[in-house]
Amino acid sequence: MQAPAPQNPFFSLLQMQKATSQTFRRQSLADRKLRLQKLERWLMANRKQIVAAVQADFHRPQTEIEISEVMPVLSEVRHALADLSAWARPRPVDAPLHYLGTRTYIRYEPKGVCLIIAPWNYPFNLCAGPLVSCLAAGNTAIIKPSEYTPATGALVQRMATELFPPDQVAVVQGDAATSQELLRLPFDHIFFTGSPAVGKLIMKAAAEQLASVTLELGGKSPTVVDGSGSLADAAKRIAFGKFFNNGQTCIAPDYVLVAKPYEARLVALLQQEIAVLFGAGQPVSPQSPDYARLVHERHFDRIAHLVAQAQQQGAQVLAAGQPDRSTRFYPPTLLTHIPATAPVLEEEIFGPVLPIVSYEKDEDVVQFINSRPKPLGMYVFSSRAHFRTQLERETSSGALVFNDCLLQYTHPNIPFGGVNNSGIGKAHGQFGFYAFSNEKPVIKQVPLWANTYFFHPPYTPYTKRLVNFVLRWML
Numbered sequence: 524m525q526a527p528a529p530q531n532p533f534f535s536l537l538q539m540q541k542a543t544s545q546t547f548r549r550q551s552l553a554d555r556k557l558r559l560q561k562l563e564r565w566l567m568a569n570r571k572q573i574v575a576a577v578q579a580d581f582h583r584p585q586t587e588i589e590i591s592e593v594m595p596v597l598s599e600v601r602h603a604l605a606d607l608s609a610w611a612r613p614r615p616v617d618a619p620l621h622y623l624g625t626r627t628y629i630r631y632e633p634k635g636v637c638l639i640i641a642p643w644n645y646p647f648n649l650c651a652g653p654l655v656s657c658l659a660a661g662n663t664a665i666i667k668p669s670e671y672t673p674a675t676g677a678l679v680q681r682m683a684t685e686l687f688p689p690d691q692v693a694v695v696q697g698d699a700a701t702s703q704e705l706l707r708l709p710f711d712h713i714f715f716t717g718s719p720a721v722g723k724l725i726m727k728a729a730a731e732q733l734a735s736v737t738l739e740l741g742g743k744s745p746t747v748v749d750g751s752g753s754l755a756d757a758a759k760r761i762a763f764g765k766f767f768n769n770g771q772t773c774i775a776p777d778y779v780l781v782a783k784p785y786e787a788r789l790v791a792l793l794q795q796e797i798a799v800l801f802g803a804g805q806p807v808s809p810q811s812p813d814y815a816r817l818v819h820e821r822h823f824d825r826i827a828h829l830v831a832q833a834q835q836q837g838a839q840v841l842a843a844g845q846p847d848r849s850t851r852f853y854p855p856t857l858l859t860h861i862p863a864t865a866p867v868l869e870e871e872i873f874g875p876v877l878p879i880v881s882y883e884k885d886e887d888v889v890q891f892i893n894s895r896p897k898p899l900g901m902y903v904f905s906s907r908a909h910f911r912t913q914l915e916r917e918t919s920s921g922a923l924v925f926n927d928c929l930l931q932y933t934h935p936n937i938p939f940g941g942v943n944n945s946g947i948g949k950a951h952g953q954f955g956f957y958a959f960s961n962e963k964p965v966i967k968q969v970p971l972w973a974n975t976y977f978f979h980p981p982y983t984p985y986t987k988r989l990v991n992f993v994l995r996w997m998l
Contacts, residue, residue, distance in 0.1 A: 531704060531707060531708060532704060533665070533695060533704060533705055533708060534708065536665065536689065536693055536695075537636060537665070537708050537709075537710075539689065539690040540636045540663040540664075540665065540690055540691070540693070541635065541636055542690065543663050543690040543691055544633065544635045544636050544662060544663045544711075547633055547661045547662065547663065548632065548633060548661065550661070552607055552608055552611055555607065555658060555659060555661055556604055556607060558658050558686075558687070558691075559600055559603055559604050559607075559655065559658055559659060560604065561686050561687075562600055562651070562654075562655065562658070562682075562686060563597065563600045563601065563604070565682055565685065565686055566593065566596060566597050566600065566651075567597075569678075569682070570589065570593055572678060573588070573592055573593055573647050573675075573678065574588045574589065574592075574593075575674075576647070576674040576675040576677070576678040577592055577646060577647060577672070577674075577675055579674035579675075580643075580646060580671075580672035580673065580674045580675050580818070581672070581815065581816050581817065581818045581819075581851065582815060582816040582850075582851075583768065583815040583816070584812060584813050584814070584815065587767065587768065587813075587815060591645055591648060591767075591768065592645060592646075592647045592648045593647075594933075595648050595652060595932070595933055596647070596648055596651045596652050596655065598933065598935060599652050599655040599656070599951065599952070599955070600655050602935045602952050603655055603656070603659040603952075603956070606952075606953065607659050607956070610631070610659070610953050610956045610957075611631050611956075613628040613629065613630050613631075613965075614628060614629045615627070615628045616628055616629060616964070619997065619998070620997050621993055621997045621998070624968065624969050625966055625967060625968050625969065626966070626967045626969060627964060627965065627966045627967070628964075628965055629962050629963065629964050629965070630962075630963045630964075630965050631660070631956070631957070631960040631961070631962060631963075632661075632960065632961050632963050633660050633661035633662045633959070633960065633961070634660070634662055634711040634712040634735065634959055634960065634961050635662060635663070635710075635711030635712070636662065636663050636664075636665070636710055636711050637657050637662045637663065637664050637665070637710060637711060637712045637713070637714060637959060638664075638665050638667065638705055638706075638708075638710045638712070638713045638714070639653045639654060639657065639664055639665070639666045639667065639714045640667045640702060640705075640713070640714070640715045640716070640717070640725070641653075641666065641667065641668050641669055641716055642669055642716050642717045643669035643671040643672045643818050644768065644771040644772065644773070644818070644873075645768075645772075646668060646669055646672035646675035646676065646679075647675050647678065647679065649716045649739075650666050650668050650675075650679045651679070651682070652950075652951075652955075653714045653716075653737075653950065653955070654666065654692065655955070656950065656951075656955030656956055656958060656959050657714070657959045658692075659955075659956050659959075660956050660958075660959035660960045661960075662711070662712070662959055663690065663691050663692065664691075664692050664693075665692075665693050665694075665695055665705065665710075666679060666683065666692070666693070666694045666695070667694075667695050667696075667697070667701065667702055667705060668680075668694065668696065670696070670697060670698045670699075670701075671818055671819060672818070673696075676694070676696055677696075679694055680694040680696065703728075706725065706728035706729070707728070707731075708732070709732045709734065710729075710732065710734050711734060711735070712734060712735050712736070712737070712958075712959060713725060713729050713734050713735070713736045713737070714736075714737045714739075714950075714958070714959075715736065715737070715738050715739065716739040716740075716773075717739075717740065717741075718740065718741060718871070719740045719741065719742060719871075719896075719944050719945070722738045722740045722946075722947075725738065726738065726947070736947060736948065737940070737947065737948035737949070737950060737958045738941075738946050738947040738948060739773070739939075739940060739941070739946050739948075739950060740773070740899065740941055740944065740945050740946040741773035741774075741871050741873070741899055741941075741945060742777075742871055742896055742897070742898045742899050742941065742944055742945040743777040743778060743870075743871055743872075743895060743896075743898055744774055744775065744776055744777045744898045744899055744900040744901060744902070744920075745776075745777065745778060745779075745780060745891075745892050745898060745901055745902070746761055746764075746776035746777075746778065746779045746780070746901075746902040746903075746904070746928070747779075747780045747781075747888055747901075747902070747903045747904065747905065747914065748761075748779060748780070748781040748782065748785065748789055748904045748905075749781075749782050749785075749885075749903075749904070749905045749907060749910055750781070750782045750784060750785035751905050751906040751907045751910075752904055752905060752906040752926065754785060754788055754789055754792055755792055756904075756926075757789070757792075757904040757926075758789060758792035758793045758795070758796045759796050760904075760926070760927050760928050761776055761779065761793065761877075761902075761904075761928060762793055762796040762797050762800055762855070763800065763928065763929075764776050764902070764927075764928025764929045765855075765875070765877050765928075766797065766800070766801065766814070766855045766875050767815075767929070768815050769814065769815040769816060769817055769853065769874065769875050770872065770873065770874045770875040770876065770877075771815070771817070771818065771873055771874065772929070773873075773899055774899055774900040774922075774929055774931065774932060775873075775928075775929075776877065776902055776928055777871060777872055777878075777898070778868065778872075778877065778878040778879070778880060779877060779878070779879045779880065780880050780881075780882050780888050780891060780892075781879060781880070781881055781882070782881070782882060783881040783882065783883055786859070786879065786881045789879070790841065790857060790859060790879060793857060793877070793879075794841060794843065794857065797843045797855045798843065800813065801813050801814040801843070801855065802843065802844070806843055806844045806845075806854070807843045807844040807854045807855060808844055809844075809847045809850045809852040814852075814855075816850060816851040816852055816853075817851040817852075817853055817874060818851070819851065820848060820851065822851075822873075822874070823846075823848055823851050823853060824848075825874075826853055826872070826874040826875070826876060827846060827848075827853070829866060829867045829870065829872065829874075829876065830856060830858070830867070830876055832865060832866055832867065833858055833861055833862075833865045833866075833867045833878075836861075836862045836864065836865050837860060837861075837862055838858045838859065838860055838861045838862070838865060838867075838878075839858070839859045839860045840856060840857075840858060841856065841857040841858070841859065842854050842855075842856045842857075843855040843856070853874060853875055854875065855875045855877075856875060856876045856877070857876075857877050857879060858876060858877065858878045858879065859878075859879050861878050861879075861880060865878075868880070885910055885913065888914070889913065889914065889917050889918060892914075892918050893917070893918060893919075896943065896944035896945070897919045897920060897921075897941070897942045897943045897944055897945055898920045898921065898941075898945055899920070899921040899922070899940075899941040899945035899946060900920060900921055900922050900923075900924065900928075900929075900931060901914070901918065901920040901922070901923050901924070902924050902925075902927070902928050903923070903924070903925050903926070904925075904926050905925070905926075911925055919942055920941075920942065920945070921939075921940055921941035921942055921945050921946060922937075922939070932951075935951070935952050936952060936953070937951075937952075937954075938950070938951065938954035939951040939954070940954075977989055978990070
């Protein structure tokens with residue numbers, strides 16, 4: 524594909540950042556840390572503004588916003604500031620015997636100009652979090668916030684304007700057409716968070732430019748309850764993980780597989796826990812101060828349609844309140860007796876609806892999970908070691924958590940990301956630094972007489988004997 528024409532509205536911005544990215548290559552880690560420190564100070568000074576912006580876009584409790592939007596980004600910044608020197612240090616590599624005389628190390632260099640495309644469900648976190656890794660690795664960034672959260676997008680733009688010149692960090696507002704224009708440009712790396720369907724379009728566009736990608740996608744994260752542990756504890760943790768942010772979380776439990784003898788009890792405990800978390804012991808109402816809302820009416824209609832389809836096919840609907848489209852309030856809803864063909868068991872729900880499916884044998888769980896695309900997260904509530912080991916070995920997922928939900932996202936020292944349908948590449952902490960870095964091997968041939976001369980033409984009988992020796996004993 525040919526280089527984009529200058530008439531692309533963002534061509535000049537890309538060129539400015541390309542020039543700056545060359546300057547960044549010559550800078551020290553101290554310069555990167557200064558940029559991160561500015562971001563840290565801005566976060567602490569603008570906590571209230573972040574909360575207000577997210578609440579303006581879709582009603583969410585203040586504490587929930589601080590837990591999910593402010594704390595993770597602040598943790599990313601402080602983790603990077605503390606460990607960047609160790610992450611970026613050239614890593615020596617041992618040489619095999621037939622490389623005697625060489626010295627080798629891996630250097631972590633900036634990729635260059637990076638595009639960060641963020642979704643609406645965590646509109647500040649998923650703009651600023653990847654930016655931390657991008658800056659730590661020494662890159663420049665263009666950020667495209669979601670058009671569905673305009674107040675937060677405007678705040679992200681203000682943050683970038685107050686902290687960085689546009690040739691270092693710039694924010695571009697707009698809809699899907701804007702994203703398409705950006706994707707025509709030859710970025711060095713693209714970091715996208717969103718649905719698998721859109722992720723395929725991002726990857727296709729990146730392929731035209733041969734740009735590397737990190738795709739943080741989603742999918743149907745299964746939750747398994749075998750009844751061997753505390754059902755009450757499982758219900759508490761599942762209810763929190765599922766209905767936090769009204770289910771609009773890529774790693775939320777998407778459905779529950781429960782051993783058949785424990786199904787009725789788990790359903791009753793989930794209903795009880797939902798009332799405690801969001802309704803002060805009563806059905807959840809639109810006035811609940813602890814329960815978020817859906818982002819827009821179209822998403823409300825989609826969730827309502829999924830539930831209606833399941834009900835028409837024979838599912839039992841257990842809603843903890845009455846939906847209210849005018850306020851985008853959709854109550855926590857459990858579905859039982861769901862037919863296998865219901866779309867709610869095929870599509871990622873991304874809302875406050877939790878299907879519950881019973882199973883007979885342990886093998887049924889493995890078969891059910893493996894018959895579907897690989898999930899971003901998987902949660903298993905079990906005290907049986909052999910069952911936990913079976914699921915760890917025989918299923919594939921971005922992360923596996925035993926006896927809790929969502930913990931993998933904020934753990935500072937593990938990679939976050941999916942596999943196949945649920946994502947490509949990893950993020951957060953050191954792994955986010957790697958995502959935005961090129962791991963460049965550097966080999967120094969020290970003595971001039973060293974090994975490679977022995978393999979140059981002409982290929983004499985001596986050369987052939989030497990090759991045979993190396994093949995047999997040294998590789």
